[in-house]
Amino acid sequence: MMKLRLFTPGPTMVSPDVLLEMAQPLDHHRTSGFKEMFKECTELLGYVYQTKCQPLILTGSGSAAMEGAILGCCKPDAKTLVCHAGKFAERWVKILKRFKLPHVEYKLDYGHGFKAEGVADMLKKNPDVKAVIFVHSETSTCALSEAQGIAKVCKDHGALCLVDGITSIGTIPFKMDEWGIDVAVTGSQKALMLPPGLAFAAVSDRAWQVIESHDSPSFYNDFKAYKKSQADSDVPWTPNNQLVRGLRFTLRQIKAEGIENVWKRSASLAKGTRAAAKALGLTIYAADPADSVTGINIPAGVEDDKWRKSMRSKYGIHVAAGQGELKGKMIRLNHMGYVDDVDTVGAIAAMEWTLAEQGYKFEMGAGVSAFMKAVKG
């Protein structure tokens, strides 16, 4: 008997309820029933994004929405400021490069989040910037950027503010309209508690003006085509209606729990996990840690592969390795979506048992105790 618990920051755990909801007989997507379901999803997504606009629903990975956002908002005759300090932000740079779009890079060391001040400085130096891209919660380093402050700086400058919210929206406080964010993208397999396969993009009126002012070199991920169809609760290409059905289910759950309570739950899990790490003599990778996922440095004398493999094979706890150059240096534990205190106590216990196997010195139970104290009340 092996019970698997996915502690990876995407895909996250999917509830059996949702899996069974998606195992219901499949209907066609050109029906009034689907249109109603789709409309409810866009409205509830608006709630999760805290926006009045109805987010687009794309059939694809998060990268599909990233491509669509860049091709729509970053025009060939305008300059984009792209902030990067991790693998996922680097993907945005790659897309800009692939399409030969003018851009200036603002790079920080891995583990750091971007602050409003730094972005303001860059904009002062590059007054011709028309769009700013940053990752709210960088999944690879587990670091948080100051979304609200950066959005304000962008607005003051008159630049569009594009946010990769793939591991932030639905997990940590995110208020699209109040903060003045122009485009925010996410995917189904994170805070939205579904398998991968749907991507989402919310777009402000200001961003639509730019998107609609030109024909972007895109067909499949063309936001204009999605907007046109969505007016009729429809999509331009055959949608993954099985996932849309699951989406309605999980969005209703989020609405019932209340988005503020979801944010509190992730924050508490992150706080407890950081406390556990500290109690075990472990350190956190990020200088500006996000509450969606925690990156813990691998201590001297502990082998990464052996540690993670033992956690999975013996205890069913699947944590993520470091990505790219961070491989071997950290493990990452997810706090998004369908995960609670009891799951996380188990993950920390598994961390402890498997650390002990490698001769790491600590007081067994110290991590779990610290977690329990931190999350209580």
Added chain:
Amino acid sequence: MMKLRLFTPGPTMVSPDVLLEMAQPLDHHRTSGFKEMFKECTELLGYVYQTKCQPLILTGSGSAAMEGAILGCCKPDAKTLVCHAGKFAERWVKILKRFKLPHVEYKLDYGHGFKAEGVADMLKKNPDVKAVIFVHSETSTCALSEAQGIAKVCKDHGALCLVDGITSIGTIPFKMDEWGIDVAVTGSQKALMLPPGLAFAAVSDRAWQVIESHDSPSFYNDFKAYKKSQADSDVPWTPNNQLVRGLRFTLRQIKAEGIENVWKRSASLAKGTRAAAKALGLTIYAADPADSVTGINIPAGVEDDKWRKSMRSKYGIHVAAGQGELKGKMIRLNHMGYVDDVDTVGAIAAMEWTLAEQGYKFEMGAGVSAFMKAVKG
């Protein structure tokens, strides 16, 4: 109690077995288990395509693979011949236009399939054509093109042969390698008996040479990125691993039935459906009917909407309407995937009962009897 039977040519019916397979606990896609599953899928897809190459698996609708195929194979300095006589072929034209790629159009009246001779004539008139695109089975008109003959003509001319096999592969005879096809795309929600959300593209060595000779203006649907990852049984963007699990299940079913038997089943259902239509005094829309889906003209005096809605609400039989300018002129019945003689007898019975409601004159049971005789033995 309402039992729904999807007779739409995509999404087609999904078996409860497959839905439950996809309701199994979700695992991560960066595991050896997923790699094995993925590898098995690409190998079995090769069997369905009748090719030695291992088809790419994209997370997206069929249109994602269409975009990738065009951006890879139709270079800005080369001319493409695009054959069109229906809504889906027109999508290929739209993609060429959107990316301002040089092309010449070969248009036939709706309902007709393309023949080798006609394509050869067009190539003679346009010797500089480097790629030919056609739809094998045009879902909107239910017409079949001569894939084998056209592929030969392309090869003789030295042009790449790109086939939209979205409603042909896995349903009607399709032999990628033997026929010399260069790129063939399909989607998960047709003959592969899954919900929508995955797209597939098989690519010949000849086509890879072209794709690898330039940097296509594509990021998400970049075949080169997929090829690079696939060498390690991986994908460039987070895959819909729930659908990949379902895919392994349905591909194993196809392998067990034998692809030739699957082809025979569709052909028999189509033959029986055409016989039923004839016995009811109805006519077939396509001059060159395909065996994947049958388009039946709506007879004088019968209202399209009323007919289809009555079939669905009273008998759970959901047939497709005509698309675009064919709306109101025809209904379409699917023969792809998880559909058998008994299902189709039921669909024809529902057609008859609901035709009678509108005062259409015929001998009740004549359609069903004709179907039963046609498919027997």
